[in-house]
Amino acid sequence: MDLESIPGVGEKTARALAELDDPERALRAGDVAAIAAAPGISQGRAARIARGAIRRDHDDPGGFLATDRAREIYREVLALLEERTVTDYAAQRLETIYPSPTRSRIEEVRAFAAEALEREPDPAVLEALEGLEPLREPGDVRVRERCLATTDAERYSEAREAIPELSVEVVEDAQGLAELARGYSTVIALDESFAGVTVEGDVQVRPDALENPAEVVPERPLAFFARNRDRLGAAVAVHRAADMDAACDLSALENGLSRLAEDGTVAGDDELDRLTTAVDDLDAAASAAESVANDRLREAIREQDVTIEGSDLLSLVERGAGVDSLLSRELADEYAAAVEAARDHLVDALDLDQGESEIARRAFGDEPTFPVERDEDAIGRLREELTAAKERRAGRLKRELAADLADQREGARQLVRDALELDVELAIARFARDFGCTMPEFVPAAEARGTGFAIEGGRSPLLDEPLEAIDPVDYAVSGVALLSGVNSGGKTSTLDLVASVVVLAHMGLPVPAESVRLRRFDDLHYHAKTQGTLDAGAFEATVREFADLAQGGEGSLVLVDELESITEPGASAKIIAGILEALSENGATAVFVSHLAGEIREMAGFDVTVDGIEAVGLVDGELEVNRSPVKDHLARSTPELIVEKLADEARDEAVAANGGAPNDGDPEPVFYDRLLEKFD
Template sequence: MSINEEIDKKHIKNLVEIKGIGDKLTEKILNSVGGEKNLFSIVENLELEKLTDIDGISQRKAIEIMNKLLGNPSTNFLKSERAIQLYEEIIDKILDYTNTKYSENRIKLLSPLNDKNKIIDRINFVMESKIKVSKLPIIKLRGLMKNLSDPVLVKPKYDASKAILTESPEDNDYLIDLGLNQYFPILNLSSSSSIEDELQEYELIFYVYSQGFLDVSDDDNMVLISKDSPAHEIVPDIILDYFNQNLELFEKVLETRKILNQDSVLEDIPRILSELNSYKLKDVDLDSVLSKAKKDADEKLKIAIKSVDIEGDEVLELLNNNFPPKIDKIFDDILTLSKKEIKEITGIDFDPFLRKYPLELDGEEIERIKFRENSRAENEYFDLKVRSASYLESIKEKAELEVKEALKFDFEFALGSFAFEYDLNPPIIGENFNLKDVIHLNLALEKGEDIQRVDYCLNKNENVALLTGANSGGKTTLLETISQIAIMAHMGLPVSGKEVEIKLLDEIYHFSKKRSLDAGAFESFLNVFMPIVTTDSEKLVLLDELEGITELDAAVKIISSFIDMIKESNSFGVIVTHMAKELMNYTDIRVDGIEAKGLDKNYNLIVDRTPRMNFLAKSTPELILKRIYENSEGRLKEVYGEVLKKFK
């Protein structure tokens, strides 16, 4: 099962599910989004932003509510602010690979789990995505999927130059129910006695008949449509506008599916729409064709007539306004040719000329033809529109589904890209913490000799250890790496290491050294810290230089008591400290050390970032002092020099 199915199969649970967040908040959410139906649609489309828009709902809260409504299991895994931050930093890193709002929101909903099978399912899903992504043209796909979203609904365009005509007020109401009055005015035959005159004011009438009261001739500017036709056959623009408006989206989805070797119903859309759009271009400018034809024919007549010998009685005929046969023949020949040329250009077979010299255009006939042709063209165009709209309507649902699939693919693509770029590997879920070749995510993408992958382990017998050693040696970084790996594994993600074994636990606590020492800080720290060892749940506890919380002697007593309690439990712990020696007086504990051997020629620390087990390494602050001394100038350099002398 993939994570995709996991969410797809979920039916949004009853609102009872969010009652857990309190009746007041539930009511506030429902009021803000406009009721249960809207809330369900928000959840279905994972629109987190619509929840965060509500006053007083933070991103974290919105995620909690959304997960509740989706029926996703909630865990209480992340127990300290720093653990939550580290989790959010992981999410942020994955978000860099999302292209759509939908997958962005789905990534935000990836929380730590506690069910081993679900975790393994997710890890497998991400690993499959990683392999898939590795074979795809990543940059091209990113370009195609950037900002993809569901198709937009199109606002109807009202056109008052055309009208729909029905035969009864009931039919009117029926069409209004279909929403067609948003496109054209709707009139009905019985509405007024002067209705037939009113109809003359419109360029085109869509006559939606049920009985067929009106006799429609070729010369009427009317399109006949049966009342039983579906809405898109009466106003095909409903569906055509929708596809036109979303054409770019469908084209991108089509392209994406081609790359993924998936078939698609979207293939024909661009052709159909461009055929429709180019159809309009076939309109010819009849007036200019005719004026050119007249000019050409006049010219030809002039030349031909000039070379005719006219005899006496022919002159008489001319004086009677009759053309003698010779002249008639010339007119016949030239006008036949001209008619042929006009037909070739316009497709219309008619005689636009009055026989005179120079020729005259027959205005009345031209108007009649224009009207007839316009009506014919409108009818043909309308038929084409209906055919296109019917086809598009038949694939609309599938087309929308393909867009949804592309959005879902972006979720898979983001996870796969993240796993691929960071070269993540599936952890082994076991009983110990056995980290091999691990690296902090912040360093994982950096290249360079000084980036070192690290090994570290904790097991049942040595479930807690002190981490000591060189300033800037990488202790904090390793502690955070352990957290990241535990959090990522619980989220069902592969981790940044090779053959990493981890144990699934109930809770993770990470306390960083960057804690403010405000008044009351010590007391509030104790209130958070000590209860950790009072519950039976299995924990991972990571402490970074806690000694700053109070005076050294007291800190040592507190921390050593804490260590003893962890040792007795099924929990695991790592404590970064510069007071290992002092702590060893109070408790028996494994001490690991990161040792700095000196400075290289560029004054960089020579250090093996992998701690040595059972090794108390010195802090060697003099190395850092030496480095700063070498890199500073003037009076400051002198000061550092003085300090350094004291280390000799």
């Protein structure tokens, strides 16, 4: 794969991506976490790179969201999806799902979404997901107690590259090997020529070591599992809670992780724990043993009455004898008992086996001294013996555990990926349930021209209301239409609903409606309501934008909210009528919300459809509205409804004042009726 062919990826980023284990898989899958593991690439940047790779693979030209308001709609519906994720990964992964005009990309996501809708957002699964995170690379692993040895310079370079975790040393002969063995717990000789050579220390001749690095450096695979123990454990919990098929043996993985400590050492082995504790506690135990001997000896001296005749004392002094000679002569048994107690304490405190005990007992000699002191050479030998035994056992256990876990590494990676993807699926499922969504139906390409959209039972997800409080909307448009209606009647909300449905459909996701049928649009142009009249420059820019759109409008969906606010009402009606004519001729689908629908219809050079969001009336000063636009109907305005209400009230008051009989001469009803006639 040519990484630099991905939109937005230059030479530097391509080099960073190339350091990933499998960049092609990560890019194809939109695996934001894996991409973000490349040096210098953030999560947000990873999502953009993934989108670029997807666009390249599907030959997607981009630019579907053609206006600021269209992009806002996308960000708002995306935020609703991301709110329903548990993990940060799922939120970033959703960033790779974007509205596209390309059929292959839409179908790819639709297949994923269809499976997602089968998921049940079980609270136990959501709780298990809370502990889940993407896997981390273990970083550099260095092992200092082992080394590789060779006599060949070329082999030296090969070894450094194959097993960077170990030091590699060049030796000339067996003597050099012996010197290395004094400085390292284990020396691994790579040359066949060393076979049969006897060297003191742990020296292994392994000509095949470079072909089997995990056996030589089990820390390499173990570091991966150690650093990701909690993440892997969480992935196992997710699979169990969701009853998912696993990419590896969950019980075997759990068993292996239970034997692995966070620092990459083997856990749960009693013998290794004993040796580790003995090495760590050796100095303290030796000091305590000294204290045991000296305390017993002091007590013996206090209780012992020692009598020395003058001639004997003179003889001892002449020979230069000191307290040691006195101890040997007068307290020999007590000294022997004190030393034996020190030896027993050292053996018991360190829980030493028979062979280790023999070395430990040499730490306290039979020759009387006071105070009793340990023999540092003997303690040093004991330390070497314990350390070597610990390293041998740790090495063997690491190799065994690494062998058990090594084959599960890729399965463990897939286990976490599947659990993280489940969070993405559940977010889609939760969104669909929360907003009553269904999968939309796209008309075949052969039927697309002249087809727009048809929404039944749509509820805008952008309204800040509970779903049950939102009135369902039915609306269908083929070609160009004007949408009229009273203020606060829901015209803008209807445009938002249409935009949300179209954006989600082109993302390949379920839409908030009972059913939706639409064509595959090339782009979405949504122009929000302009605040105030535009100055000349802004007005000119707006007109230019529509001129460009009119040149190639076929395949576009154009949603415009009260474009008349850009200039004077009379001029606005003429401009909008001209824009609609051009869009209609080019086969675009368009909905223009306008309070000038009647005027625009009169000025348009074709029979433009006018739909209306009809207000049923005023109840206690509040509008009662049929939120679904009525086809081919110019909706009444709020002022008309208010005048009608005033006329009805005035007529009722006149009748009441006339004793229940109509009074056609009353001036107020006549005035209101005259105003109502102006709306006809």
